[in-house]
Structures are given as C-alpha cells and as structure tokens.
Amino acid sequence: MKNRCLVVTATLCLLLAVPAMADTLFVGTTGSLSASANFHSDAGNLVITLTNTGIEASDPAQALTGVYFNFPGNVALSPQSVVIPAGSSLLNWDTCSVKSGNNTTNPCTASTTNVGGEFAYSNNLGSGSVWAGANQGVSSAGLGVFGGSNFASGVNLSDPKGIDGPNFSIVNGLASGANGGITSVPTINNSVVITLAGVGINFDTSTINHVWFQYGTATTDAHFCADGSCTPPRVPEPGSMLLLGTGSLAAAGFLRRRLR
Numbered sequence: 001m002k003n004r005c006l007v008v009t010a011t012l013c014l015l016l017a018v019p020a021m022a023d024t025l026f027v028g029t030t031g032s033l034s035a036s037a038n039f040h041s042d043a044g045n046l047v048i049t050l051t052n053t054g055i056e057a058s059d060p061a062q063a064l065t066g067v068y069f070n071f072p073g074n075v076a077l078s079p080q081s082v083v084i085p086a087g088s089s090l091l092n093w094d095t096c097s098v099k100s101g102n103n104t105t106n107p108c109t110a111s112t113t114n115v116g117g118e119f120a121y122s123n124n125l126g127s128g129s130v131w132a133g134a135n136q137g138v139s140s141a142g143l144g145v146f147g148g149s150n151f152a153s154g155v156n157l158s159d160p161k162g163i164d165g166p167n168f169s170i171v172n173g174l175a176s177g178a179n180g181g182i183t184s185v186p187t188i189n190n191s192v193v194i195t196l197a198g199v200g201i202n203f204d205t206s207t208i209n210h211v212w213f214q215y216g217t218a219t220t221d222a223h224f225c226a227d228g229s230c231t232p233p234r235v236p237e238p239g240s241m242l243l244l245g246t247g248s249l250a251a252a253g254f255l256r257r258r259l260r
Contacts, residue, residue: 024205026226027053028213033222035213037067039205046077046199048138049085051191056175060182061216063169066139067194068131070210071123077136077196079121081153084113088190091174096158096186107157108186115188116154118168120146121196130219133210133230138194140168141217158186165217 027036033054040047052064071077084090089110096108123136125145131137139146142164149156149163158167167185170192174183211226 022205024208026211026229028211028224028226028229029054030222030224033062033213033215033224035064035067037069037211037213037226039069039208041199041203041205044197044199044201044203045080046196046203046205048194048196049191050138050170050194052170052172054172056173056178057171057182057187058175058178060166060169061221063166063171063182063187064213064215065141065166065169065217066137066143066214068125068129068134068137068210068212068214069208070134071136072207074123074135075198076123077121077198079116079138079151080195080197081114082116082119082138082151082192082194084115084188085191085193088188088192090115091171091187091189092183093186095184098156098159107155112157114153114155115157115168115192116151117149117156118158118163119151119154119192119194120149120163121151122146130223131210131212131214132225134212137212137214138196139163139214140170141165141214143214143217143219169217 024039025036028034036051036053038049048067050064050067055062057063090108090112093108093110093112094106096106098105098107119138119140121136121138122145125131125135125137140163142162146163148161165185166182166187168188170188170190171182173189174187209229211229212223213226215222
C-alpha cells in the first residue's frame with residue numbers, strides 16, 4: 001500500500017509540478033537606440049526595471065520616455081512608485097524648479113531617487129495606438145495619452161506639474177555637445193524601477209508580450225518592439241504534446257517497477 005501511495009505521489013509531482021517564477025527580460029534595438037525592460041513578480045507587485053542601453057543622448061529624441069506592454073486581460077494595476085536604483089542617477093538636478101506662491105525652490109538633489117511624480121501609468125491606450133498589441137504603459141512624457149502623474153508615492157519635482165517634455169526621460173549618458181533641449185532639463189542616467197501592484201502572488205511574467213520602447217516626446221519619435229515579443233508564440237504541435245504525456249506515463253511506470 002505504501003509503495004502504491006509513493007507511485008501516485010510521484011506521478012502527481014511529474015504531471016502537476018509548477019516551475020518557479022522567473023524574471024522575463026525584453027531587449028530591443030533600432031539603429032543606435034536600444035533599451036531593455038526586466039519584468040519581475042514580487043508578492044503581488046509587478047516590478048519593471050527600464051534601462052536605456054543605447055548611445056549617449058544628443059537631443060530629446062534619443063532619450064527613452066516609456067515602456068508599453070500587453071498585460072493578460074488588461075487588468076487595471078495600481079501604480080505605486082518609480083525610483084532611481086543604485087548605479088543610476090539624476091542628471092542636471094539643479095534645473096528642477098517648483099513655484100509655490102512667490103517662491104521658487106529646487107526639491108531635487110544629486111541623491112534624489114523618488115521620481116514617481118514625473119511618470120504616469122495607463123491601461124487605456126486607446127484603439128489603434130502606435131504600440132500595436134500593447135494595452136498598458138508607463139511614461140514620463142504625456143504623448144496625448146497620459147494625464148498627470150498617478151503614482152502613489154510621487155511628488156512634483158519640476159514645473160509644470162504633470163508629465164510632458166523630455167523632463168525625467170532616461171538617457172545612457174549625455175553626449176558632448178548635446179543640445180539644450182536635453183541638457184537644460186533633469187534626466188535620469190541609466191535606469192528606473194517601476195512598481196505596479198495588483199498582479200497576484202503567483203503571476204507569471206512570461207505571459208507579458210508586445211513590449212514596446214518609446215523615445216522622445218511625440219508618438220512620431222522612435223518606438224520599437226522588443227526582440228521577439230511581437231511575434232505570435234509558437235503553439236506546440238499535437239505530436240509534441242503526445243510525446244510529453246507519453247513520457248510522463250513512462251516515468252510513472254518506471255517508478256512503479258522500482259518500488260515493487
């Protein structure tokens with residue numbers, strides 16, 4: 001009886017084993033522009049590390065402003081935070097400016113990490129958007145799609161309040177001789193980490209697809225899909241599924257013989 005129980009248990013383990021959730025990394029390139037987005041599931045949160053890996057920016061069109069993706073069922077997530085991680089930094093922080101009454105202050109410093117007030121999340125991109133197949137996105141530029149910032153931990157770091165222009169876009173360094181459009185505003189060097197709540201404890205990030213990177217401050221600026229993420233997934237052939245099932249049964253039979 002004990003051996004039979006062991007056989008049943010082993011068979012169930014073979015058939016029902018669920019792999020551990022792993023990060024899903026998307027990378028994309030067009031010309032001299034390139035970017036990556038790493039999707040991580042953490043205790044019900046979707047954590048996205050968005051990185052500009054392209055050339056040093058000479059103008060706003062070479063600054064990464066957003067990431068867009070297809071989330072299963074287009075469930076509305078809760079925007080929590082956007083932070084600058086270790087190894088990244090806020091450039092031109094001395095250009096931040098916030099007016100209150102007759103006073104103007106600079107709330108930024110070289111060590112500022114909370115930039116959530118300069119980004120917005122949306123799961124309502126509208127039909128026919130330039131990011132084909134995507135239903136959600138996070139951006140530092142309005143693009144006629146996003147309103148004001150809606151991240152819970154965000155504060156206004158630079159007027160005008162809201163998201164627009166190249167402010168707080170992501171660069172991979174600034175080129176020597178870069179124009180004033182990119183050097184006269186605060187930008188983020190390297191990466192940001194975006195946290196969205198509400199994905200469920202066991203969310204599988206490999207179900208995300210149609211990941212797009214947007215550069216510049218207009219939808220007509222460069223935007224491109226991550227390598228392979230806009231290609232329909234390959235559906236296993238019936239023969240492959242049959243082999244998988246046969247292999248599981250054969251393994252169960254082997255265990256039965258071993259335990260007799």
